[in-house]
Amino acid sequence: MSGSAASLRARADLRTAGRIVVKVGSSSLTTSEGKVDDERVLALVDALAVRRAAGTEVVLVSSGAIAAGLDPLGLPRRPRDLATQQAAASVGQGLLVARYTAAFGRHGIGVGQVLLTAEDVIRRTHYVNARRTLYRLLQLGVVPVVNENDTVATDEIRFGDNDRLAALVAHLVHADALVLLTDVDGLYDRAPSKPGARRIDVVAGPQDLAGVSLGTPGSRIGTGGMVTKVEAASIATTAGIATVLTSAAQVAPALEGQDVGTWFAPTGSRRASRLLWLAHASLARGRLVLDDGAVAAVVERRMSLLPAGLVSVEGQFDAGDPVDLCDQKGHVVARGLVNYGAGELPGLLGRSTHELAAELGPAYEREVVHRDDLVLLH
Structure with a gap:
């Protein structure tokens, strides 16, 4: 599980990756009260803008719509009922995209909102349209900001805090790497708060996760957790896409290929995007x-x-x-x-x-x- 010379060289390839997908979770963008934290948004966008300036195409998969809608609606915590979740997402999505538009605008970069559900890629005509839209946005120099369409989704709204969505989008756009950002600096062999907990530097395959305790999903604001992130990494790596799991605070060194977080090495090759969705996203x-x-x-x-x-x-x-x-x-x-x-x-x-x-x-x-x-x- 320790970092090898080969894995460090692979990490270094992130510096020259032509296209990456970065996923950020709700807890990394909002305060504990559910408000969007502008400083966190700016720090993330600044790091992504540096990569854009270096010639890398970036797709951002961003959670936070429901969380961003809590405060304006006077909700003290993430609602459990679907109708209120959808209402919060409706209010919060506009606020979130407005923040991204302003933050990327400081660097002269435009953004485009792309809201997806599982069926958008399961059904062939839908997935062709989704792929075409994402590719055209990238060709036009725009950063696609992808989220699940929480305002109309039903089963999809409980789909794992966008981690799985990010892995599937990475495959859809033929990304060179997937970066999963959370509020923990990597995958540990047990809860990081426990004595003797060690960060796992490299996961070369499922055998490296034997005996690892992934805990339970999610914070009060988000819905994900290490379980969904490891599942997302597995989806991506079995499709040939290297994955980095680290904290949002370490996004800049992670994108530079430094030895931070946990590196999941590719274990398989690509297959048809809609089959990946069929296996992992469909009901x-x-x-x-x-x-x-x-x-x-x-x-x-x-x-x-x-x-x-x-x-x-x-x-x-x-x-x-x-x-x-x-x-x-x-x-x-x-x-x-x-x-x-x-x-x-x-x-x-x-x-x-x-x-x-x-x-x-x-x-x-x-x-x-x-x-x-x-x-x-x-």
Whole structure:
């Protein structure tokens, strides 16, 4: 877990990275009362502006909309009910972006607000639009400020304080690195307040996290914690993106490649962005139970799911929704975008596509879930 020469060289690559995604949490931007702390915002923006001046494209994923809305609405703490969370986000998002606009404006840099939900990248037409918007903003020299669309999100609003969103955005824009900023200076092997706690300099793979206590999520203002940050780092690194976890106070040295925080080394290679979202961001709308042959075809041979392999259908969903694919013991083996609604599938169970096409027409000679819209879950 100690920093090696190789990891230090890898960290140094941050100095010349062409594109980075930086995520900052609510607790790093606001006071304990929920007000936006202008000094913290300015310090963050100043560090990012230095990197911009050095030629690096920056995407900022920023929490804080709900937190920023607490004080104007007279709320003493983050609300638990969804409607009040959405109201706070509606008020706070404008305040937050106004701060960023003014802070980046001091450096002659424009900002663009991008609000996303999981479906914006799960569905192909949506994710193409999201990617195109982000790329165009970067081409125009603008810093995209990304947040979840908390004013309309439902399940997504409890999605992990934007940590997972940041990892997925980093993949979406083909970033060279992801920097996760929080109020702790790195990942420790136990709670930092406990005697003997040691900062973990490098995580080369899951084995380096064995026995590490990640604690419980979140502060009073934010919703995240080390659990969600390590999950986000895992999403990014398995997709080939190096990740740094450190405190917002150390953002400048982190971006310079100095030995601060915790460095998560890449462990995998990139795959289609929407499949990453499908695996990590989507909420399954139903379950398809497969026979043993279909499970083997999907998992071992990476084939599409055909009606002949279906045993039963659970839940209510429309064509294009995410569904879980399960074996007959109930174990989820994959997730995919289904080509039929829940009402259509019961009449197709166990039947071949040729038989269905002959009886119902050529539109039924299609897969239940195409292999290009399917991701294996472990």
